Amino acid sequence: SSASIAMVQSLAGSGAFGTEWENALNVAIPFVLGANIGTTITAQLAALRTNVTSRRTAWAHTMFNVIGSLVALPLVYTGLFGRAVHVVAPWELSAKTVIPTIAVAHTLFNVVGSVIFLPLAGWLERVVTRTVRPRRGEAMGAAVVLEQHLLDTPVLALRQARREIVRMARQAQEAVRCAVTALMDGSRKQIEQTRKLEDSVDDFQTLITSYLVALSERQLDDAVSRELPVLLHMVNDLERIGDHAMNVAEIAERKVEHNQTFSEAAVAEAREAIAETEAMFTAMITALEKDDIQQAHQVLTHEGRINRLQVQLRRHHVCRMTDGVCTAETGIIFIDLVDNLEKIGDHMTNIAQSLIGGAQWFGIEGNTLSGEFEAIDQ
Structure with a gap:
């Protein structure tokens, strides 16, 4: 997501989203949310050939980012999210300041999302446990750090x-x-x-x-x-x-x-x-x-x-x-x-x-x- 957000920052700073910087920020924020969803693909791909615990962790990451983005999106279009960003970053928007403001928006999304999800961790754990089941022949509660992709590196395996x-x-x-x-x-x-x-x-x-x-x-x-x-x-x-x-x-x-x-x-x-x-x-x-x-x-x-x-x-x-x-x-x-x-x-x-x-x-x-x-x- 860092590369995607850097690209969004570069586009916003160059005026690709317009020179009405408030509007440019509001256009950029949905891209930030999309980048947070997109980054879950990396974890999902990494967990494809791993054990059930790794797959559940990847899905917990996906659910956190997707649900967080769905909750944040209405706040973006009503302007509440933008106002919250201005509380944290009270400087006047310009071609130069819109770039760090987008970074603030990204940080704010993750921090607030973490605070909200913290008391819901038990619920999230139950959901992914029921959703992601062990594969056939895969035992639960046993060895959880036997990654197949390390077999090609015998010393590590x-x-x-x-x-x-x-x-x-x-x-x-x-x-x-x-x-x-x-x-x-x-x-x-x-x-x-x-x-x-x-x-x-x-x-x-x-x-x-x-x-x-x-x-x-x-x-x-x-x-x-x-x-x-x-x-x-x-x-x-x-x-x-x-x-x-x-x-x-x-x-x-x-x-x-x-x-x-x-x-x-x-x-x-x-x-x-x-x-x-x-x-x-x-x-x-x-x-x-x-x-x-x-x-x-x-x-x-x-x-x-x-x-x-x-x-x-x-x-x-x-x-x-x-x-x-x-x-x-x-x-x-x-x-x-x-x-x-x-x-x-x-x-x-x-x-x-x-x-x-x-x-x-x-x-x-x-x-x-x-x-x-x-x-x-x-």
């Missing part, structure tokens, strides 16, 4: 995929949080939330995997070629974490339906295992997001603790069942929880090992990781 893998990890973490909360507190709402989050994790897997497969069909250098399979394995590990979160949610549902309760000792031990898993998640996501090898090693440390806890807690719970403190039913639920947390830890360990190997396929094989396992065993 890979960086994008890694950023989405971090988001997927956060979704998996939240799914586990909801699942263990459901189990410990007996919350059906958290069970349902776990289902939604697990579906979101599955969507991430589908979209990221498809994106990486499409990237693999491009001409890639050795570094990108080695990183691709590692990222695919990370995605699969995160999806498995989501599955285990759903397992815990189903255990929670069984616990609620049968009105089962843990003993105080079982609650304390379960919370210890949950806290260790949460700390492991934090280290894993930090390592993944910042490529922090130190945090990746921290994940392996937590894995060793969770493995030891699994053995200890199973033994303690068998003793409680033998002593009659817990029933066989709650014992099965408790052991299922501990086993699922340990498996979640295993998948996070896989991701940490990949990062320690430099997220390169050759770096996570052979002797690179043997020392890590030895360190855990010691």
Whole structure:
């Protein structure tokens, strides 16, 4: 729109709209409104091959400018808009001053439009959400920054995929949080939330995997070629974490339906295992997001603790069942929880090992990781 408005300014200043400068301004303002509508084409074209969020943003931009122009047009022809411009720009119109006055009119339109639309943002969001639907096979609430046009620039595409893998990890973490909360507190709402989050994790897997497969069909250098399979394995590990979160949610549902309760000792031990898993998640996501090898090693440390806890807690719970403190039913639920947390830890360990190997396929094989396992065993 800047180029169009510059052209309008040039025409007005040269007298193309007449030398009655007030009339010239009133003729120029509709061109300004048209330029604001025309500029939406750029956003629409840019969003053609992108995801649903980008397309909705483009349409929100279009609606803002079109509705704003339709509201402003009657004000232009009644002279109210011109008078408002003169309030902001009180100088006398001439061949020289009509040019900055047109710029003021453009600014005034956008500023006033923004102020008016600000309280209507929620309404605008609902309209574009209902109007612009996901394409067939396009998942909602999952990866939103996987632009197809970046596939021709593999380094940028890979960086994008890694950023989405971090988001997927956060979704998996939240799914586990909801699942263990459901189990410990007996919350059906958290069970349902776990289902939604697990579906979101599955969507991430589908979209990221498809994106990486499409990237693999491009001409890639050795570094990108080695990183691709590692990222695919990370995605699969995160999806498995989501599955285990759903397992815990189903255990929670069984616990609620049968009105089962843990003993105080079982609650304390379960919370210890949950806290260790949460700390492991934090280290894993930090390592993944910042490529922090130190945090990746921290994940392996937590894995060793969770493995030891699994053995200890199973033994303690068998003793409680033998002593009659817990029933066989709650014992099965408790052991299922501990086993699922340990498996979640295993998948996070896989991701940490990949990062320690430099997220390169050759770096996570052979002797690179043997020392890590030895360190855990010691």
